[in-house]
Amino acid sequence: xxxxLFVEALTRALGEEMERNPQVVLLGEDIGRNGGVFRVxxxxxxxFGTERVxxxxxxxxxxxxAAVGLCLARMRPVCELQFDGFSxxxxxxxxxxVGRYRWRTRGTAPMPMVIRMPSGGGVRAPELHSDSPETYFxxxxxxxxxxPSTPADAKGLLTAAMRxxxxxxxxxxKKLYRHLRGEVPDGEHVTPxxxxxxxxxxxxxxxxxxxxxVEVATATADALAQKGVSAHxxxxxxxxxxxxxxxxxxxRATGRVVIIQExxxxxxxxxxxxxxxxxxxxxxxxxxxxxxxxxDVPHPYFSIEHHHRPDSARVLAAVHGTLEx
Amino acid sequence: xxxxxxxxxxxxxYHRHGRIGTWAISWGHEAIQVGAMFALxxxxxxxxSYRENKVGLVRGMSPTDVLAGCRGHxxxxxxxxxxxxxxxSIPVASQVPHAVGFAWGERLQGxxxxxLAFFGDGATxxxxxxxxxxxxxxxxxxxxxLCTNNQWAISTPIHQQTRAASLVDKAVGYGIxxxxxxxxxxxxxxxxxxxxxxxxxxxGGPTFIECVTYRMQAHAFPDDPSVYRDDAAAEAAxxxxxxxxxxxxxxxxxxxxxxxxxxxxxxxxxxxATAITEAEALPAPDPSLVFDHTYERxxxxxxxxxxQLKASLAQGAAGKTSGRAP
Ligand SMILES: Cc1ncc(C[n+]2csc(CCOP(=O)(O)OP(=O)(O)O)c2C)c(N)n1
Numbered sequence: 001x002x003x004x005l006f007v008e009a010l011t012r013a014l015g016e017e018m019e020r021n022p023q024v025v026l027l028g029e030d031i032g033r034n035g036g037v038f039r040v041x042x043x044x045x046x047x048f049g050t051e052r053v054x055x056x057x058x059x060x061x062x063x064x065x066a067a068v069g070l071c072l073a074r075m076r077p078v079c080e081l082q083f084d085g086f087s088x089x090x091x092x093x094x095x096x097x098v099g100r101y102r103w104r105t106r107g108t109a110p111m112p113m114v115i116r117m118p119s120g121g122g123v124r125a126p127e128l129h130s131d132s133p134e135t136y137f138x139x140x141x142x143x144x145x146x147x148p149s150t151p152a153d154a155k156g157l158l159t160a161a162m163r164x165x166x167x168x169x170x171x172x173x174k175k176l177y178r179h180l181r182g183e184v185p186d187g188e189h190v191t192p193x194x195x196x197x198x199x200x201x202x203x204x205x206x207x208x209x210x211x212x213x214v215e216v217a218t219a220t221a222d223a224l225a226q227k228g229v230s231a232h233x234x235x236x237x238x239x240x241x242x243x244x245x246x247x248x249x250x251x252r253a254t255g256r257v258v259i260i261q262e263x264x265x266x267x268x269x270x271x272x273x274x275x276x277x278x279x280x281x282x283x284x285x286x287x288x289x290x291x292x293x294x295x296d297v298p299h300p301y302f303s304i305e306h307h308h309r310p311d312s313a314r315v316l317a318a319v320h321g322t323l324e325x
Numbered sequence: 326x327x328x329x330x331x332x333x334x335x336x337x338x339y340h341r342h343g344r345i346g347t348w349a350i351s352w353g354h355e356a357i358q359v360g361a362m363f364a365l366x367x368x369x370x371x372x373x374s375y376r377e378n379k380v381g382l383v384r385g386m387s388p389t390d391v392l393a394g395c396r397g398h399x400x401x402x403x404x405x406x407x408x409x410x411x412x413x414s415i416p417v418a419s420q421v422p423h424a425v426g427f428a429w430g431e432r433l434q435g436x437x438x439x440x441l442a443f444f445g446d447g448a449t450x451x452x453x454x455x456x457x458x459x460x461x462x463x464x465x466x467x468x469x470x471l472c473t474n475n476q477w478a479i480s481t482p483i484h485q486q487t488r489a490a491s492l493v494d495k496a497v498g499y500g501i502x503x504x505x506x507x508x509x510x511x512x513x514x515x516x517x518x519x520x521x522x523x524x525x526x527x528x529g530g531p532t533f534i535e536c537v538t539y540r541m542q543a544h545a546f547p548d549d550p551s552v553y554r555d556d557a558a559a560e561a562a563x564x565x566x567x568x569x570x571x572x573x574x575x576x577x578x579x580x581x582x583x584x585x586x587x588x589x590x591x592x593x594x595x596x597x598a599t600a601i602t603e604a605e606a607l608p609a610p611d612p613s614l615v616f617d618h619t620y621e622r623x624x625x626x627x628x629x630x631x632x633q634l635k636a637s638l639a640q641g642a643a644g645k646t647s648g649r650a651p
Pocket of ligand 1: 029058060082086089376415416417444445446447448449473475477478479540544
């Protein structure tokens with residue numbers, strides 16, 4: 001075990017998998033000498049050379065489109081997009097090709113790539129540097145969408161992503177990069193994709209969260225514990241395809257559900273989870289499902305972004321609502 | 326030019342104090358920004374990138390408002406129609422097609438407006454640059470595509486951005502005139518843009534202009550150029566940068582003395598000090614601004630969200646935990 005920052009856990013995952021698998025190549029803007037804007041790839045070009053850690057021109061559609069070609073050439077590209085909001089120029093490639101190549105070729109041409117990007121707000125960034133674009137990807141069949149919330153998961157899930165037979169959109173909550181530190185297993189550490197994580201067990205209410213919102217859920221659970229309310233906290237981890245059985249079990253543990261999501265509300269992952277629970281666990285629920293989400297607005301300028309991001313106060317209000325119901 | 330420079334100098338200090346957010350500095354790009362803006366008429370439009378975050382000053386925008394924008398305060402988000410400036414484009418190259426569409430729309434309505442898009446060397450690698458430039462050529466839009474080639478896109482030097490010997494070569498592929506100018510020479514920029522404006526206004530279509538300069542500073546603050554480049558070239562660029570050159574030129578013509586230049590600097594410094602005080606004194610934005618202007622009218626869900634947010638803020642202010650302890 002090592003005590004690592006979230007960002008260091010990611011760097012380790014990339015470096016160790018590159019050692020193990022010569023097919024893995026990294027490509028992105030400023031990822032080489034500069035080590036990426038968040039320094040996730042720091043030191044990797046010095047270690048693996050400019051052929052395996054490639055500084056590209058400013059060209060997101062080019063990066064992801066080239067990764068499609070690399071996959072056809074039996075490589076394992078790991079793309080870095082500089083910010084959540086700059087995945088949009090690449091959406092055409094992601095939706096029209098990355099998500100469909102396997103289907104279009106009747107399974108003969110899979111797209112085993114990882115598309116990494118920082119995601120979410122809370123770091124006082126300029127416009128388009130704080131978006132939570134998960135839904136665009138979750139709405140695209142053929143993609144696996146993953147977001148870790150601890151350093152250990154950052155390493156384990158990224159390693160699994162680099163071994164996934166399907167393309168993985170890997171969302172890195174940028175608020176956690178240098179803010180969260182934790183124990184990370186040394187050496188090979190793989191966390192299976194598509195499985196929820198039980199953060200803590202509880203009896204009165206289940207909190208679902210992912211990415212940077214897991215911290216908010218945990219802090220809320222602490223506050224609730226002080227008042228004698230026991231919260232079950234579930235980290236969703238893989239946003240698509242969802243671990244339906246894991247979600248159902250977590251919901252049934254308490255029968256009361258609050259889902260916390262940083263992204264805007266409409267058609268978000270929280271809505272999808274709520275629909276699954278309504279379809280499959282309606283009679284196990286004791287209260288209407290509550291969502292605490294970002295609002296249906298562009299992520300606001302940073303002088304008011306704290307009003308937009310769900311915080312413990314909003315989650316507590318929702319918990320109160322379900323307990324009263 | 327001096328005004329813009331002083332603004333950058335102070336903004337950098339304010340950023341280091343934590344009084345403004347990320348700051349994209351354009352130290353050394355003043356000849357391009359000012360030369361180009363002065364070549365436009367008042368009713369012509371410009372479409373800035375994050376690097377032209379203060380060209381509004383040239384149009385008369387107050388430094389307080391620009392600094393408010395740097396503080397993430399809504400007062401800094403401008404009305405394009407007042408300043409004849411599109412909003413700042415954060416995604417690289419995305420403003421190029423906007424300028425083209427705007428110029429075309431004006432022409433369709435019989436007006437003689439010209440539109441200028443500012444963008445960097447890195448932007449010429451994006452699809453939107455190519456799509457916008459190609460469209461401009463095909464439509465014959467009265468647009469000026471003005472590239473600030475400062476040799477760097479964050480850590481990526483120009484020779485890793487393109488195999489082309491010079492960016493101006495790209496104009497050939499789109500069948501439009503291309504001009505390469507010394508971006509450290511404000512008069513050269515002014516003349517090149519004026520000529521392109523004249524051509525556009527008289528129906529001659531778009532022009533691609535490459536202004537060659539050097540990014541002396543970091544990409545933005547925070548960013549540490551020592552990680553990816555050695556500072557010798559930046560030092561050399563500093564010795565020959567646009568402001569030094571223009572001041573010397575004016576002095577040779579006896580149009581400026583060091584004393585007068587120093588006095589101008591003092592005046593701008595005093596203005597900046599007032600501006601930051603004013604920007605910091607702006608009231609915290611009302612939370613309803615989170616919901617305003619996403620649509621023309623707030624949706625019913627937004628009204629509900631806003632009411633809840635206000636209630637919870639009021640409770641917070643009254644010292645109660647929101648959501649009552651269950
Ligand atoms: C679509 C998009 N991708 C990535 C970024 C991140 N980014 C910000 S500035 C920059 C470099 C752009 O370089 P250049 O076009 O030369 O302009 P300069 O910054 O030198 O003015 C990058 C990659 C962005 N803003 N937009």
